[in-house]
Amino acid sequence: MHFRSSSQGSSPQIEILQSERTLLTTPVTQSALFKTFTEMAKAKAFSNSIQRIPSPRARLTLQLTHNKAQREQIISQLTERHQEVIGNALINGNQKKQKIRIVQKQKRRDHSPKKLVNLKEGAKVYQMPNLELPTFEAEFDHPTELTFYSEVQEFYRSVKTFRPSFTESGTMIFYGDSLYLYGGIAGDGIRDEMLRFDLRYQEWHMVEGLGEKPKNGRAAHTLISLKNHFILFGGACKFNVKLKIRECFNTIYDYNVTMRFWEKINTQGDYIEPRRHHKACVYGWKWMLIYGGINSNEQVLGDTALYNIEKMIWKQWDVKSTPICCHSIINISLSTKFNDNTTDLIPAEIIYSFGGKDQTGNSTNFIKKLLFYPNTTTAIAWETIQAGGKPPLPCHNHTMEYIKKIQGIIILGGQRDDLINGSLESNQCFIFYPQLNLWQEVQMEGNNLPRCAHTSVLLSSKIAVFGGIGNGRYLEPLINYIETDQTQVSSKITKEQFNKRQTQYLLIKQKSSLDRIESLNFTPKQLPSFHNDSYKGLGFKIHTKKQQSYSTKSFQPQKRQALIRYDILIGFVSRVIEDNKDILNNFDKFMRKQSIK
Missing domain, CATH: 2.120.10.80 (Kelch-type beta propeller)
Structure with a gap:
C-alpha cells in the first residue's frame, strides 16, 4: 500500500492495489469456499504475496526512524560546534581574568602606604622613574x-x-x-x-x-x-x-x-x-x-x-x-x-x-x-x-x-x-x-x-x-x-644549557689531566763512573707542578705514584754489560760454538 494525499480533504487516503481490490469485490460463493488442490495453492501464494507488502504503519515507522537518525546527526554536529565555541570563550575569559588580577595586584602594591624615612642633611635621594602601569589594553595589543x-x-x-x-x-x-x-x-x-x-x-x-x-x-x-x-x-x-x-x-x-x-x-x-x-x-x-x-x-x-x-x-x-x-x-x-557537508554552496x-x-x-x-x-x-x-x-x-x-x-x-x-x-x-x-x-x-x-x-x-x-x-x-x-x-621550549633550553656546562666541565678535566702528564720534566744530572769505589748515585729528580684541581671529591683512597731509582737501575745494567763484555765482543764466535754443540 502507498500513501497518497487526497484533493478533497487534508487527511491521506490509502490507495488499494488492483489485486486487493479485485479480491475484495469478488462475491463469496460456494465455488469460492470449496476449491481444488491447484486452486488452493494459487490462493495461498497470492495471500503470501499480500503479506510481504509492508503495511502503512510499518512504512511510517521506517520513515520516522530515518528522520530521527538525521535529526540526531545534525544535533551532534551542532553540539560539537557549540561546545568548541564555548570552550574557546571560557579559555579566553580565564586568560583575561588572570591578566586583570595581575594588573590589580600591581596597582595595590604601588598604592599601598609607605613609611616615611628621616634623611640626614646632605644625604642623596635616589628615586625610581615614574613608570606607567601596563594596562590590560596595552598588554592585549602587544602580546608577550x-x-x-x-x-x-x-x-x-x-x-x-x-x-x-x-x-x-x-x-x-x-x-x-x-x-x-x-x-x-x-x-x-x-x-x-x-x-x-x-x-x-x-x-x-x-x-x-x-x-x-x-x-x-x-x-x-x-x-x-x-x-x-x-x-x-x-x-x-x-x-x-x-x-x-x-x-x-x-x-x-x-x-x-x-x-x-x-x-x-x-x-x-x-x-x-x-x-x-x-x-x-x-x-x-x-x-x-x-x-x-x-x-x-x-x-x-x-x-x-x-x-x-x-x-x-x-x-x-x-x-x-x-x-x-x-x-x-x-x-x-x-x-x-x-x-x-555535501552542499554546493561555496x-x-x-x-x-x-x-x-x-x-x-x-x-x-x-x-x-x-x-x-x-x-x-x-x-x-x-x-x-x-x-x-x-x-x-x-x-x-x-x-x-x-x-x-x-x-x-x-x-x-x-x-x-x-x-x-x-x-x-x-x-x-x-x-x-x-x-x-x-x-x-x-x-x-x-x-x-x-x-x-x-x-x-x-x-x-x-x-x-x-x-x-x-x-x-x-x-x-x-x-x-x-x-x-613555551613549556617544552623552556625545558629544552635548560637541558641544552646543562649539556653545555657538562661538556665544558669534561673538557676542563681532560685538559688538566693532559697538563699534568706534560708537567713531568725529567732533568738528569751528570753521573760519576760506576766503576769508582766512591760511587754515590745522584740519579734523576722528578719535578711536579702544582695544578689546580677541577675534579669532584672522592671518598676512595688515592693511588700513590711509584717512584723509580733510576741510578740503581742504570748501575745494575752497566755492571751486567761489563761482566759480559767478552761475550758481546766475540758474539759471532759464541754463536758458532753454540750451533756446533
Whole structure:
C-alpha cells in the first residue's frame, strides 16, 4: 500500500492495489469456499504475496526512524560546534581574568602606604622613574614575546636504511603517522617518486604507486590533502633545451593514499593556464583554491581559481590582484573540519597571502587577505592589510603555518634580495596576529639554519621543516623540528644549557689531566763512573707542578705514584754489560760454538 494525499480533504487516503481490490469485490460463493488442490495453492501464494507488502504503519515507522537518525546527526554536529565555541570563550575569559588580577595586584602594591624615612642633611635621594602601569589594553595589543626551539632529527644511518637526496621546491604532507614527500629538484634531477617518513621509527621509505602517475616528476607544484586523497596540480619538469623553456603543466592528479594509486583527472569548466611556483590550499570541504604563479613564457600570473574536487570542475574567479609568484597562502577557517557537508554552496573562507615576487622580479613583504562582498560568498580582491609592528623583510620561497593555540600565522625562512650577514637566505621567524593586525619577531634557539625553497608541515605544537637551500648550497636531507609550546621550549633550553656546562666541565678535566702528564720534566744530572769505589748515585729528580684541581671529591683512597731509582737501575745494567763484555765482543764466535754443540 502507498500513501497518497487526497484533493478533497487534508487527511491521506490509502490507495488499494488492483489485486486487493479485485479480491475484495469478488462475491463469496460456494465455488469460492470449496476449491481444488491447484486452486488452493494459487490462493495461498497470492495471500503470501499480500503479506510481504509492508503495511502503512510499518512504512511510517521506517520513515520516522530515518528522520530521527538525521535529526540526531545534525544535533551532534551542532553540539560539537557549540561546545568548541564555548570552550574557546571560557579559555579566553580565564586568560583575561588572570591578566586583570595581575594588573590589580600591581596597582595595590604601588598604592599601598609607605613609611616615611628621616634623611640626614646632605644625604642623596635616589628615586625610581615614574613608570606607567601596563594596562590590560596595552598588554592585549602587544602580546608577550615568544621563543621557539629548533632541533635536527637524530638520524642513525646504517646500510639498510634509506635516505633521500637533497631537495628543493618539493611538497610534504602529514597523513596518519607519516610524512609524505613528493617531487622537487633533488641531487639527481627532478624527483618522480613518493617518499614516506615514519614518525614513530624515524625512517624513510619509498612508496611504489600504481596507476598513471606524472611523467618525469614535478617541481614547484602544489599538493593538498583531503581525507585520504592527495590532489596534485601544476608544476614544471626538466628544462627543454630545444625550445629553451621550462614547460609548465595544468593537469590534476589524484593519489589515493590507502590504495597507493595514481589517477589523472579529466577536468571540466573554465580553462586554467599552466603554471609553476603558484600556491594552493584547501577551501571549504571539497574545493581547492589556487593563486598566482609563473607560466611557460616566464610571465607572472595574478589570477585566482577554484576547483571542485568531487565534480572535477574548474571555476575562474574575477578577483582583482597584482601578479605574484613564489609566495605563500594559508586558510585559517574552521569549516574544513566539518567535511561531511555535501552542499554546493561555496563558503566565505579566511585566506591570507604573504610575500612573493612581483612581475618586476622584486620581493615583497605585503600581507594580503581575500576580500568578499558583504553578506555574500563572492570574492572581490586580495586586499593589502596595514599591519603594525616589525614586519619581515621582503622575501620569497618561504612557508606559512597557522597555530590555533597562539592564534597567529608563522612565517619561516625565505630568500631576500639583499645580502644580510653574508647570506641571502633568512633564518628569522615572524608571527602575524590576524585579530590584531600585528607583526612580532620570534626569538629562535637551538639549531636554527637559514633556508629557502623548503617545505614545512604542522605537527600539533611542532613544525617539521625539510630540505631547501641555505648559505648558497643544498641543506642536509634531515627533518628539522621547531617546537612552539613555551613549556617544552623552556625545558629544552635548560637541558641544552646543562649539556653545555657538562661538556665544558669534561673538557676542563681532560685538559688538566693532559697538563699534568706534560708537567713531568725529567732533568738528569751528570753521573760519576760506576766503576769508582766512591760511587754515590745522584740519579734523576722528578719535578711536579702544582695544578689546580677541577675534579669532584672522592671518598676512595688515592693511588700513590711509584717512584723509580733510576741510578740503581742504570748501575745494575752497566755492571751486567761489563761482566759480559767478552761475550758481546766475540758474539759471532759464541754463536758458532753454540750451533756446533
